[in-house]
Amino acid sequence: MDEHDPRLRPDPRLIELLVCPLTKASLHFDAERNELVSSAARLAxxxxxGIPIMLPSEARAL
Structure with missing residues (x-):
């Protein structure tokens, strides 16, 4: 399946509830890269x- 398939995107209500596990700061959804970005931690x-992987060891450094 295509990573841009809407069925593989997380529920927007879920995104509102999630925070960065390191900084507890809010996240924003980058649809182009299909990532949740923490500006505070500089991690994506x-x-x-469709499942956010909220492990710092799996995050990409910005």
């Missing part, structure tokens, strides 16, 4: 099969 958490 991947979303795989």
């Amino acid at each position: 958490y991947p979303i795989r099969d």
